[in-house]
Amino acid sequence: MARHIAVIGSPGSGKSVFSAALAKGSVNRKKRAIIISGDHVVPMMPFFCGNSDVMGLGDLCIEEITPQKVARSIKVLPKYPDIGIMAMQLRDDIAGITSDKLLRISEILDQMVDIVIWDGSSDCNSVFDQTILAKCDLTVCILTAEPKGVLYFEQNCNTLVSLEKRVFLEGLGRPYSPREEMSVRIGGFNGMLPYSRQIERVYLEGELFSVDQVCPAIYQTTVERIIEQLLQEKEG
Template sequence: MSQIITVWGNPGSGKSMFCCNLAKVLTAGKEKAIIINADSSTPMLPVWMPDRLFDASDSIGNVLSALEINTALVAERVCVLKDYPFIGVMGYSAGETPFSYPELKYEKIRQLILEAAKLVDFIILDCSSHVINFFTPTAIEASDLAIRILTPDLRGVNYLKAHQPLLTDAKFHFEDHLTFAGMARPFHAIDEMGHLIGCLDGLLPYAKEIERCGTSGEMFHALGYCNKHYLQSLKLVKERLQPSEEMILPDDTDGEESSSEDTDEVETDHDFTE
């Protein structure tokens, strides 16, 4: 059974980019990971892989609306990245809307997460910013480690104030979540925002190169442009999940800000059902 990491927070805080960077860090030693995004308002398959054509059969909506969700169905619907074959993704396809499928149900989401967890070492749940979306609270409840990413400004502060009352049940382990300041810039009053939020466990600084990767369909190439503060936040997550192991960066992280240790070349004959 894999470890389940849930990433949630306010809109525009860099959640999806963080999930991509985290997946690359966690699979640098050839472990396997699946990123799951069930936000139908922003189909992610064409964002992760803009050069690939997807149809409804590839969509996570097809899985969540199935009569029965099992390991075989999930494995069949995982889209494996060509350049990073130890990372698979699940999300909605281009052109789909919140009305393309029946309303999400807790039982189906829970089953999807549990079945996916049988396939790989890590499940990364990239959540909608709307906690009233069933996927987000279900993902937080199912997580071994929850990470909330908030912009260090009044948007982030008020987002947290508005959503904290919805997550007071003990099953959400709200006080145990890691909190990162996403899209942090030099003009942000980080110390003041940290005081208002409660505490900040790390920074995910904004960089134009990272933004360019996000807007050009190269989200999985952004890790090389993460500076030491961003890498330290990733390291903290890695330490929480695997305390005895050091963080290894993939050998393609060649950005100016980061340094990496040499790792073995990634194999191309990968199968998530193995």
């Protein structure tokens, strides 16, 4: 059985970049990893791996879910053959995405990889996010210490605080961010993902899997700690 981790949070907090960093960190531990991105507002397939002709997550969920179709919907990265991507394509519709379909995909991936990274949307009430929150062994919630982060937390407070296995990380942390006020609101951050221009550059250039080469040391330390916690949670 694979380990499953959900990455959710406020808009623009760095969820997909962090998901890529988790995948790279997992591969460094000799684990096969896959990222499943459920963001339909900004389909992430082009950001993760450029133009790809694989079936998008939305189109996959319109059909009957079989191991063969799931395999054809995974984009394996040439530079990192132990990392796969499933994501929304620009043309995809979300109408077919149901909890049952996502859970069936999850069952199939359990037999294919070691770690499944569910890269959530910014809508905690979406079918995708609700399904992964119920499914995953560990949830990472990334919040920016600014109005969007505050609003996301207040809108989803009951859901977030009810999660038994969850971690709050400050996303895009800057030296003068009002993190203390935000930290009090959520009951304390468990880690920090600092902002850097280099991280922003690899995102904009579609080189997300280079993030471990450019991120500050504290960012990479947080990645390693989360992976270790995920592995321990599963063993427990």
